[in-house]
Amino acid sequence: xxxxxxxxxxxxxxxxxxxxxxxxxxxxxxxxxxxxxxxxxxxxxxxxxxxxxxxxxxxxxxxxxxxxxxxxxxxxxxxxxxxxxxxxxxxxxxxxxxxxxxxxxxxxxxxxxxxxxxxxxxxxxxxxxxxxxxxxxxxxxxxxxxxxxxxxxxxxxxxxxxxxxxxxxxxxxxxxxxxxxxxxxxxxxxxxxxxxxxxxxxxxxxxxxxxxxxxxxxxxxxxxxxxxxxxxxxxxxxxxxxxxxxxxxxxxxxxxxxxxxxxxxxxxxxxxxxxxxxxxxxxxxxxxxxxxxxxxxxxxxxxxxxxxxxxxxxxxxxxxxxxxxxxxxxxxxxxxxxxxxxxxxxxxxxxxxxxxxxxxxxxxxxxxxxxxxxxxxxxxxxxxxxxxxxx
Amino acid sequence: xxxxxxxxxxxxxxxxxxxxxxxxxxxxxxxxxxxxxxxxxxxxxxxxxxxxxxxxxxxxxxxxxxxxxxxxxxxxxxxxxxxxxxxxxxxxxxxxxxxxxxxxxxxxxxxxxxxxxxxxxxxxxxxxxxxxxxxxxxxxxxxxxxxxxxxxxxxxxxxxxxxxxxxxxxxxxxxxxxxxxxxxxxxxxxxxxxxxxxxxxxxxxxxxxxxxxxxxxxxxxxxxxxxxxxxxxxxxxxxxxxxxxxxxxxxxxxxxxxxxxxxxxxxxxxxxxxxxxxxxxxxxxxxxxxxxxxxxxxxxxxxxxxxxxxxxxxxxxxxxxxxxxxxxxxxxxxxxxxxxxxxxxxxxxxxxxxxxxxxxxxxxxxxxxxxxxxxxxxxxxxxxxxxxxxxxxxxxxxxxxxxxxxxxxxxxxxxxxxxxxxxxxxxxxxxxxxxxxxxxxxxxxxxxxxxxxxxxxxxxxxxxxxxxxxxxxxxxxxxxxxxxxxxxxxxxxxxxxxxxxxxxxxxxxxxxxxxx
Numbered sequence: 001x002x003x004x005x006x007x008x009x010x011x012x013x014x015x016x017x018x019x020x021x022x023x024x025x026x027x028x029x030x031x032x033x034x035x036x037x038x039x040x041x042x043x044x045x046x047x048x049x050x051x052x053x054x055x056x057x058x059x060x061x062x063x064x065x066x067x068x069x070x071x072x073x074x075x076x077x078x079x080x081x082x083x084x085x086x087x088x089x090x091x092x093x094x095x096x097x098x099x100x101x102x103x104x105x106x107x108x109x110x111x112x113x114x115x116x117x118x119x120x121x122x123x124x125x126x127x128x129x130x131x132x133x134x135x136x137x138x139x140x141x142x143x144x145x146x147x148x149x150x151x152x153x154x155x156x157x158x159x160x161x162x163x164x165x166x167x168x169x170x171x172x173x174x175x176x177x178x179x180x181x182x183x184x185x186x187x188x189x190x191x192x193x194x195x196x197x198x199x200x201x202x203x204x205x206x207x208x209x210x211x212x213x214x215x216x217x218x219x220x221x222x223x224x225x226x227x228x229x230x231x232x233x234x235x236x237x238x239x240x241x242x243x244x245x246x247x248x249x250x251x252x253x254x255x256x257x258x259x260x261x262x263x264x265x266x267x268x269x270x271x272x273x274x275x276x277x278x279x280x281x282x283x284x285x286x287x288x289x290x291x292x293x294x295x296x297x298x299x300x301x302x303x304x305x306x307x308x309x310x311x312x313x314x315x316x317x318x319x320x321x322x323x324x325x326x327x328x329x330x331x332x333x334x335x336x337x338x339x340x341x342x343x344x345x346x347x348x349x350x351x352x353x354x355x356x357x358x359x360x361x362x363x364x365x366x367x368x369x370x371x372x373x374x375x376x377x378x379x380x381x382x383x384x385x386x387x388x389x390x391x
Numbered sequence: 392x393x394x395x396x397x398x399x400x401x402x403x404x405x406x407x408x409x410x411x412x413x414x415x416x417x418x419x420x421x422x423x424x425x426x427x428x429x430x431x432x433x434x435x436x437x438x439x440x441x442x443x444x445x446x447x448x449x450x451x452x453x454x455x456x457x458x459x460x461x462x463x464x465x466x467x468x469x470x471x472x473x474x475x476x477x478x479x480x481x482x483x484x485x486x487x488x489x490x491x492x493x494x495x496x497x498x499x500x501x502x503x504x505x506x507x508x509x510x511x512x513x514x515x516x517x518x519x520x521x522x523x524x525x526x527x528x529x530x531x532x533x534x535x536x537x538x539x540x541x542x543x544x545x546x547x548x549x550x551x552x553x554x555x556x557x558x559x560x561x562x563x564x565x566x567x568x569x570x571x572x573x574x575x576x577x578x579x580x581x582x583x584x585x586x587x588x589x590x591x592x593x594x595x596x597x598x599x600x601x602x603x604x605x606x607x608x609x610x611x612x613x614x615x616x617x618x619x620x621x622x623x624x625x626x627x628x629x630x631x632x633x634x635x636x637x638x639x640x641x642x643x644x645x646x647x648x649x650x651x652x653x654x655x656x657x658x659x660x661x662x663x664x665x666x667x668x669x670x671x672x673x674x675x676x677x678x679x680x681x682x683x684x685x686x687x688x689x690x691x692x693x694x695x696x697x698x699x700x701x702x703x704x705x706x707x708x709x710x711x712x713x714x715x716x717x718x719x720x721x722x723x724x725x726x727x728x729x730x731x732x733x734x735x736x737x738x739x740x741x742x743x744x745x746x747x748x749x750x751x752x753x754x755x756x757x758x759x760x761x762x763x764x765x766x767x768x769x770x771x772x773x774x775x776x777x778x779x780x781x782x783x784x785x786x787x788x789x790x791x792x793x794x795x796x797x798x799x800x801x802x803x804x805x806x807x808x809x810x811x812x813x814x815x816x817x818x819x820x821x822x823x824x825x826x827x828x829x830x831x832x833x834x835x836x837x838x839x840x841x842x843x844x845x846x847x848x849x850x851x852x853x854x855x856x857x858x859x860x861x862x863x864x865x866x867x868x869x870x871x872x873x874x875x876x877x878x879x880x881x882x883x884x885x886x887x888x889x890x891x892x893x894x895x896x897x898x899x900x901x902x903x904x905x906x907x
Binding site: 084096100101127128129152153168170171172173174175176179186187188219222252351 | 419439442445446447465466467550552553554555864867868894897898901902904906
């Protein structure tokens with residue numbers, strides 16, 4: 001069923017080493033192109049790296065041509081999110097201690113409009129005990145940022161001012177709960193936060209096998225809970241563009257499930273996809289073609305979503321041997337799937353009509369890549385706030 | 392049913408804060424509610440509700456926490472146990488029980504009147520038993536009888552399991568023994584909510600004590616004389632003061648800032664059998680200070696921070712009798728009266744504190760450093776209420792065996808010292824903290840300090856770290872802060888294991904709680 005030779009770390013490096021010296025040099029500072037890809041608007045892309053030299057690498061992406069603009073040091077980036085108007089980049093720091101206290105932090109960077117270059121505006125500490133945070137998301141209206149805290153078993157809400165700066169933690173939800181996997185489910189371990197179009201916060205807690213939907217005003221308030229089968233270990237979420245179906249990647253049971261979702265009430269309802277074995281780590285949904293992408297380890301799969309029922313059937317599977325996929329992102333134009341891997345960022349051609357995976361079109365090798373986000377350059381700094389409903 | 396005080400309640404503004412008015416530091420850090428519990432069932436129900444709601448609980452017994460561990464709890468809930476203050480034996484039980492909210496003075500009084508017994512206990516009468524005992528707890532009788540936690544036999548405690556369910560336990564040497572050990576000095580707010588402290592036995596209170604006060608005048612005290620006073624004090628407690636016949640003597644030398652006319656030392660004495668029949672030890676001790684310019688008086692130097700404490704019980708009738716002891720005039724009085732007099736709290740001021748355990752007496756360099764900073768000013772701030780309290784230590788505290796059965800690692804010290812400063816205006820917060828930090832850092836950066844751990848009394852030949860009941864968040868700047876408070880012999884890893892086992896969700900946490 002595998003359609004491609006595995007895209008492995010060796011191939012990442014081989015691709016660079018077979019280039020003429022002039023192009024190799026360029027590779028070190030930018031991207032490798034394997035074949036043409038339909039031109040898209042220039043983007044600015046941000047890669048967060050961990051390891052010996054943690055930092056954020058800023059690229060200007062003109063189609064396949066990725067040029068490094070800036071590399072800026074930071075502590076331990078694990079998750080990135082842009083403000084809806086692109087003025088600010090929020091970087092979640094996966095720390096067990098910040099300023100001597102047991103907590104992680106969020107660093108705010110101002111994004112330069114014309115280039116995407118960053119300037120640090122400082123860090124905001126999370127709540128006490130909010131150690132080793134895992135994921136953050138910004139509300140669609142740009143007024144709040146929510147963090148899933150894996151180490152501390154909690155969620156934090158931080159207000160975002162009109163200037164894009166973060167306030168101190170406004171709301172804390174301290175979770176409890178455990179599961180049968182003693183190694184991974186000894187306590188609550190929130191993994192993912194995801195805003196729906198109405199501003200509800202959908203969360204996945206690997207430790208307690210629980211999904212929670214929060215509303216927020218003065219603080220986070222629980223709208224609904226949904227308990228998954230014991231030992232599932234939900235890690236990642238993808239909301240269908242219709243907002244009526246929620247797909248969950250369960251890392252411990254290596255499965256994907258689908259659930260009906262009421263975005264009006266913020267309630268997760270019955271499960272309609274019982275369990276698709278395998279590929280239960282990270283998810284992405286194609287913006288227009290009813291295709292779900294998933295990964296596990298170095299494997300990527302494309303699933304057809306039945307329009308009427310939401311049921312999944314596998315379309316394609318492929319591997320990126322020896323490189324762990326941390327994150328999948330479907331480009332807004334529907335022409336590429338971006339795989340954020342431990343060796344860098346791979347861009348895979350996607351048929352914008354069918355969602356089918358094509359060839360690997362370019363790679364940006366970067367050791368210890370952990371997180372990624374991108375945005376069209378012409379939307380950086382421009383107001384683009386969607387209207388909010390049912391807050 | 393617990394009493395819930397939320398923001399609209401008229402009691403909220405008072406109850407949202409503790410004794411140290413520095414906290415909550417800003418209104419946004421204040422707890423959303425205070426839940427006053429009257430019994431263990433109340434506490435269990437309230438704790439379950441708080442945890443199920445996803446809210447952070449902090450636990451308060453007497454409200455004397457030096458740092459922000461309890462009242463800086465943004466949108467959280469303070470579980471207030473101050474109404475759980477019963478002291479005594481239940482019908483049909485032979486053990487003593489002390490509620491977490493019992494203020495120490497009331498515990499002394501109840502135990503004395505009912506049983507003639509006492510806790511070795513602290514000096515500050517409005518301190519709650521809960522914080523006192525879980526942090527170790529020492530006082531004027533500790534050299535004679537050991538620490539409060541040394542006498543502890545069991546605790547009734549509410550923990551929260553991995554599922555978030557409140558679990559009532561009775562931890563003792565025979566059941567949940569690891570948790571029990573951790574509660575004997577590991578510090579409050581770490582493992583659960585203790586609703587009762589159980590003692591199979593308690594020491595008998597002395598029949599009477601001698602009190603003596605020695606006054607020193609700054610204008611008469613050159614740096615050389617000051618060094619001599621400090622060395623005299625330190626040398627005594629390092630050597631002679633560790634002999635069992637001196638264990639009934641406790642001295643506190645309070646070196647007040649030079650903006651006061653002088654400073655002084657207070658001594659409480661009894662023989663090891665609780666009588667005052669043989670005063671030779673005391674007389675010899677006081678003689679040492681007469682040679683340093685000290686003047687013995689029957690009245691304690693006015694403590695600059697000892698404002699009247701609201702929680703103090705009425706003191707008994709003054710039975711004091713002036714006694715001539717050689718050239719010294721001292722007071723013979725009842726132990727209960729002496730303890731009541733000593734029981735004043737720090738008052739409702741703003742305060743900053745540090746601590747150090749000393750295994751040796753003072754060196755000249757240390758004494759000169761203290762002298763220097765007690766003469767140093769800091770801009771326009773008033774340092775009249777800035778001082779170092781230097782307590783005699785050791786004796787029964789250092790008896791072998793307790794280090795391994797309690798969570799108090801410091802069992803080799805002869806002096807315990809507490810630099811501190813008090814003030815009233817919030818705008819002086821930074822200046823007072825800076826003055827104290829500068830003093831402390833220099834004191835432990837001198838020639839007697841561990842060069843690998845500058846600025847701290849890291850455990851070694853001279854020092855034995857700091858006291859968790861005198862917490863100081865400034866020490867978080869040192870990555871080895873747990874070793875300062877819990878030693879270098881493996882106690883902290885033990886406490887971390889207990890934390891993971893009994894509080895897997897880290898429900899109970901603060902800036903200096905045991906980190907899992």
